[in-house]
Amino acid sequence: MQNEEKAEKFRQIVENKFQIYNSLFMSLPYDKMTNIGMLLPFLYEESKAGYEQGKSPEEIVEEFFSKHTELETEEQKTELLFKIIQYIERQVVLFDSIEDAAFPGLHSESEAGTLLQLHERALQEHQLEATRKKIEDFAVRVVFTAHPTQFYPNSVQRILHDLRSAIMKDSVTEIDMLLQQLGKTPFLNREKPTPLDEAMSIIFYLRYVYYDSIGELYRKIKNSFGNDHFIPPHDIFQLGFWPGGDRDGNPFVTAEITQKVANELHISILKSYYEHLKNLRRRLSFRGVSEILEQLSHELYDAIFKEEKITAEHILSRINDAEHILTAQHNGLFRNLLEDFKDRVGIFGTHFATLDIRQDSRVHQSVIDEVIAKKSGFDLQNITTEDKIEWLLETDVILDPSDFEGITKDTLENIYNIRNIQKNNGERGLSRYIISNSDEVKDVLNVFGMFRLCGYREEEINIDIVPLFETMEGLDAGENVMKALYELPVYRKHLERRGNAQTIMLGFSDGTKDGGYLKANWEIYETKEQLTRISDENNIKVIFFDGRGGPPARGGGKTHDFYASQGKTIANNKIEITIQGQTITSVFGNKDQAKYNFEQLLTAGIENDVFKNSKKDLTEKERNLIQELAEISFRKYSDLKAHPMFVPYLQEMSTLEYYGRTNIGSRPSKRGGTNELKFEDLRAIPFVGSWSQLKQNVPGFFGFGFALNELKIQGRFDEIHALYKWSDFFKTLVLNSMMSMNKSYFPLTYYMKNNEKFGSFWTILFEEYELSKSMMLELTGFKMLMEEEPLSRKSVQIREKIVLPLLSIQQYALMKIQKNEGNREAYEKLVMRSLFGNINASRNSA
Incomplete structure (x- = not known):
C-alpha cells in the first residue's frame, strides 16, 4: 500500500x-x-x-x-x-x-521486512541457499523486562x-x-506489584500470545525455506525473561522469588502443552496413537499438579513413538498437527522463556569484599584488586550462605539455586548472568569466582557471563576489558566450554541518558565494531544484546530499520533486544503484531548478511562526519546536564518525584538509598518518562539540531545531505529523533518561560527543539515530522x-x-x- x-x-x-x-x-x-x-x-x-x-x-x-x-x-x-x-x-x-x-x-504479507518478501527476493537474486545457511546460524531473542513503562x-x-x-x-x-x-x-493496583506479580503479568502474554505466534511463525519459516535437506533450527526464535531475575536496584527480587518465577515459567509451558494436546487428541483418535497421547496427557497433568518431574526429552520421545505408529499404521493422517506440537516442544522446552539473572557490579564487589574479609585471612585495607581476583580463582573455600546476612546471603543462595532451576527447566531455563555497570575485568571474574565459591567446579558453570557496558566510560572500556578476558586462560577455557561464544550487552537507555541521543548511538556503534574486531581476532563468536528502550529517547525507535542499517563491521550472529511496558503491548501485544515484528527482526538480520547494500557500510569520510556531529552534540548535551537547574527542573517542574510513588512497578525509581537526588542515580525510565510527561522528550533530540546547524554555519550542509542520502545508519538516527520530536508539545509548558527560577532553562530546551525540528525538516525535505510514516x-x-x-x-x-x-x-x-x-x-x- x-x-x-x-x-x-x-x-x-x-x-x-x-x-x-x-x-x-x-x-x-x-x-x-x-x-x-x-x-x-x-x-x-x-x-x-x-x-x-x-x-x-x-x-x-x-x-x-x-x-x-x-x-x-x-x-x-x-x-x-x-x-x-x-x-x-x-x-x-x-x-x-x-x-x-x-x-x-x-499490513500486508508481502510488504518490506516480511518472510514472504525475503523468500521472493532470495529467489530472484539466486540467494536461497545463502539465506538457508544464514537461517541455520542466526536467531532472534526478545527479552521481556518488568520495567514500569506500562502496567495495566x-x-x-x-x-x-x-x-x-x-x-x-x-x-x-x-x-x-x-x-x-x-x-x-x-485501573489502579492497590499496592505496588511484587516481582512475582510482574512475572505473572508477562507470563499471560507467553501463554496467550507467544505460544501460538512463535509456533505459527516457525511453521511459516519451515514451509517457506525448509526442504528434505534443511529444517530451520528450533531456537531461531527465543524468548528471554527478566521479571524475578533482574535484581539490579530492586531489593524485592530475592533468591526465593527467582525460584518461584522459574517454577511458574515451567508450569505455564506445561499447561500450554496440556491444552494443545487436548486439541490434538480430538484428531489423533487412532489405535496405538491415542493411547500414547493419553499417557502423555496424564504425565503432563501430574507434572503440573503433583510436581512430578518431566523433561522435554521425555515429551519428545512420547511424540516420536506416536509419530512412528501414525506413519506405519495410519497413513500419516494429521501428521502435520503432531509435527507442529513436536516443534513447539523443540522451541519452548520445559522453560518457556529463558530467565536471566542481572545484578550491579558494585553489589557483587561488596559481596566479594565481605567474603574475603571473613574467609581469606586478608586485611581488606592492604589488598589489591589483583590479590582479590587471584584468591577468588584459586581458593578451595566453599561457602555456606547461612554464614552471611542480607544481600550477600541472598546473592549466594541465588547462585546455589541455579542448579535446581536448570535441573527442572532445562539448561535453557537459566543460562546467563548479566552484570550491570561493567567497566573492568574484575566485574566479570567476580561472578565467575562466586560460582566457584558456591561449589561449582569450573566445568560445571553452565552459564554465560554477560558484561553490560552502559555508561560512556563503560563503553569506552569495553574493548580493553574483553581483550584482557579473552587472553586470560581460566576465562578462555570457560568460553571454550560455552561454544566459544560471548554475549555482550550494551545499554542504550542509560547510554542515551548519559551521553545524549546522537553520541550514545554512535558510541555504541563504534563499541560494537571494536568488540567485533577483538572477538574475531580471538576466534570468539560475539553476540550483542541491546538494552534498547521503546522510544528513541531511550535508544529505541524502529527496530527493523536500525538492525537493517548495521554494516559488515558489526557482528551479526543474533539480534537480541529488551522490550518492556508499552512496547510489549504495542509491538508484540497480540499474535498478528508479534508475528509481524518478529519477522521484521529476523529479516533485518538475514538481509544484512545475504544481500549487498552499499548504504550500510560507512566510508571513512562518513564516519568522520558522524563522529564530528556526535562530539558537537555531546558537548551541547553535557552543558545542559551541567546546568545548575537541570536536576532541580526535573525535581520541581516534572513528574520525576512521583514515579517512585506510583504502584506501577516493583523497582525504586532511583539507585542508592540517599534522599539527595543525583543525576547518576536516576534510572533511565523515570528520567525519560518525566521528559515525556512534560511533552519535551529532551533525550531524543537535544544537541542533534545544534550539531547540524554548526556544520551548516561552516557551509558544510551538503556533506550532511550526502550522509543522510547514502548512510542507512545516519538516516535511521534522524528519522527516530524526528519521532521523539513529533511527540513533543512545548505549548503545554509555555507558561514556564516566565518562571523566575526556571524560565531561562526552559528557553534553552525550547530553542534547541525549534532548531532541531527546522534543521531536520531542511535535511529530509519533509514538510512535517514523520512525513513518510x-x-x-x-x-x-x-x-x-x-x-x-x-x-x-x-x-x-x-x-x-x-x-x-x-x-x-x-x-x-x-x-x-x-x-x-x-x-x-x-x-x-x-
Missing part, C-alpha cells in the same frame, strides 16, 4: 471505528460520571485553543470550570478531574484495542485482549458489554488528542503544588493518576 492508501485505510478502520465505539462510552454505568463524555470535548477545546494563545494550564482548567460547570468548592473540582482521568484511561484502552484489531488490515492490572489486560477480538468481529453487543466491564474495573503519525495525532486534557490536569495539579495552594494531597494524587493514562497512551513510541 502507498502512504496515501495507508492513511485512508487507517481513517476508515481505526479513526471512524473509534468515533463510533467511543459514543458507547456516553451510556456507560460510571459511578457519578454520567456527563463526563459531554464535558470532555470542552476541556479539550479549552486546552487546544488556550495553549495556542499562550495560556497556562491553570488558566485553562479554571476557565473550563467557570464556563462549563457550576462547581464551586475545590473538593468538587478535584473530584471531577479524577472522573475525567478515569474516563480518558478507558478511552485509551478502547483506542489501543481498535488499533490492534486493525493491524492485519494495515491483569484484569484490564484481559479485557484489552477480549475487546480486540470483539472489535475484529464488529460485535457491538459484546463491545458494549466489555466497555461496561471496563467502566467498573479499577502515515500510520505512526496518525496514531500519535489521535493519542495526543485523547491525552491533551489529561496533560492539562497534570500540569494544573503540579502548578497548584508548586504554589502550595489548596489540598496538596489531592493534587499529588491527580499528578500520579494522570501519569498512568499518559504512559499507557504513549505506547506507539516504539
Whole structure:
C-alpha cells in the first residue's frame, strides 16, 4: 500500500471505528460520571485553543470550570478531574484495542521486512541457499523486562485482549458489554506489584500470545525455506525473561522469588502443552496413537499438579513413538498437527522463556569484599584488586550462605539455586548472568569466582557471563576489558566450554541518558565494531544484546530499520533486544503484531548478511562526519546536564518525584538509598518518562539540531545531505529523533518561560527543539515530522488528542503544588493518576 492508501485505510478502520465505539462510552454505568463524555470535548477545546494563545494550564482548567460547570468548592473540582482521568484511561484502552484489531488490515504479507518478501527476493537474486545457511546460524531473542513503562492490572489486560477480538468481529453487543466491564474495573493496583506479580503479568502474554505466534511463525519459516535437506533450527526464535531475575536496584527480587518465577515459567509451558494436546487428541483418535497421547496427557497433568518431574526429552520421545505408529499404521493422517506440537516442544522446552539473572557490579564487589574479609585471612585495607581476583580463582573455600546476612546471603543462595532451576527447566531455563555497570575485568571474574565459591567446579558453570557496558566510560572500556578476558586462560577455557561464544550487552537507555541521543548511538556503534574486531581476532563468536528502550529517547525507535542499517563491521550472529511496558503491548501485544515484528527482526538480520547494500557500510569520510556531529552534540548535551537547574527542573517542574510513588512497578525509581537526588542515580525510565510527561522528550533530540546547524554555519550542509542520502545508519538516527520530536508539545509548558527560577532553562530546551525540528525538516525535505510514516503519525495525532486534557490536569495539579495552594494531597494524587493514562497512551513510541 502507498502512504496515501495507508492513511485512508487507517481513517476508515481505526479513526471512524473509534468515533463510533467511543459514543458507547456516553451510556456507560460510571459511578457519578454520567456527563463526563459531554464535558470532555470542552476541556479539550479549552486546552487546544488556550495553549495556542499562550495560556497556562491553570488558566485553562479554571476557565473550563467557570464556563462549563457550576462547581464551586475545590473538593468538587478535584473530584471531577479524577472522573475525567478515569474516563480518558478507558478511552485509551478502547483506542489501543481498535488499533490492534486493525493491524492485519494495515499490513500486508508481502510488504518490506516480511518472510514472504525475503523468500521472493532470495529467489530472484539466486540467494536461497545463502539465506538457508544464514537461517541455520542466526536467531532472534526478545527479552521481556518488568520495567514500569506500562502496567495495566491483569484484569484490564484481559479485557484489552477480549475487546480486540470483539472489535475484529464488529460485535457491538459484546463491545458494549466489555466497555461496561471496563467502566467498573479499577485501573489502579492497590499496592505496588511484587516481582512475582510482574512475572505473572508477562507470563499471560507467553501463554496467550507467544505460544501460538512463535509456533505459527516457525511453521511459516519451515514451509517457506525448509526442504528434505534443511529444517530451520528450533531456537531461531527465543524468548528471554527478566521479571524475578533482574535484581539490579530492586531489593524485592530475592533468591526465593527467582525460584518461584522459574517454577511458574515451567508450569505455564506445561499447561500450554496440556491444552494443545487436548486439541490434538480430538484428531489423533487412532489405535496405538491415542493411547500414547493419553499417557502423555496424564504425565503432563501430574507434572503440573503433583510436581512430578518431566523433561522435554521425555515429551519428545512420547511424540516420536506416536509419530512412528501414525506413519506405519495410519497413513500419516494429521501428521502435520503432531509435527507442529513436536516443534513447539523443540522451541519452548520445559522453560518457556529463558530467565536471566542481572545484578550491579558494585553489589557483587561488596559481596566479594565481605567474603574475603571473613574467609581469606586478608586485611581488606592492604589488598589489591589483583590479590582479590587471584584468591577468588584459586581458593578451595566453599561457602555456606547461612554464614552471611542480607544481600550477600541472598546473592549466594541465588547462585546455589541455579542448579535446581536448570535441573527442572532445562539448561535453557537459566543460562546467563548479566552484570550491570561493567567497566573492568574484575566485574566479570567476580561472578565467575562466586560460582566457584558456591561449589561449582569450573566445568560445571553452565552459564554465560554477560558484561553490560552502559555508561560512556563503560563503553569506552569495553574493548580493553574483553581483550584482557579473552587472553586470560581460566576465562578462555570457560568460553571454550560455552561454544566459544560471548554475549555482550550494551545499554542504550542509560547510554542515551548519559551521553545524549546522537553520541550514545554512535558510541555504541563504534563499541560494537571494536568488540567485533577483538572477538574475531580471538576466534570468539560475539553476540550483542541491546538494552534498547521503546522510544528513541531511550535508544529505541524502529527496530527493523536500525538492525537493517548495521554494516559488515558489526557482528551479526543474533539480534537480541529488551522490550518492556508499552512496547510489549504495542509491538508484540497480540499474535498478528508479534508475528509481524518478529519477522521484521529476523529479516533485518538475514538481509544484512545475504544481500549487498552499499548504504550500510560507512566510508571513512562518513564516519568522520558522524563522529564530528556526535562530539558537537555531546558537548551541547553535557552543558545542559551541567546546568545548575537541570536536576532541580526535573525535581520541581516534572513528574520525576512521583514515579517512585506510583504502584506501577516493583523497582525504586532511583539507585542508592540517599534522599539527595543525583543525576547518576536516576534510572533511565523515570528520567525519560518525566521528559515525556512534560511533552519535551529532551533525550531524543537535544544537541542533534545544534550539531547540524554548526556544520551548516561552516557551509558544510551538503556533506550532511550526502550522509543522510547514502548512510542507512545516519538516516535511521534522524528519522527516530524526528519521532521523539513529533511527540513533543512545548505549548503545554509555555507558561514556564516566565518562571523566575526556571524560565531561562526552559528557553534553552525550547530553542534547541525549534532548531532541531527546522534543521531536520531542511535535511529530509519533509514538510512535517514523520512525513513518510502515515500510520505512526496518525496514531500519535489521535493519542495526543485523547491525552491533551489529561496533560492539562497534570500540569494544573503540579502548578497548584508548586504554589502550595489548596489540598496538596489531592493534587499529588491527580499528578500520579494522570501519569498512568499518559504512559499507557504513549505506547506507539516504539
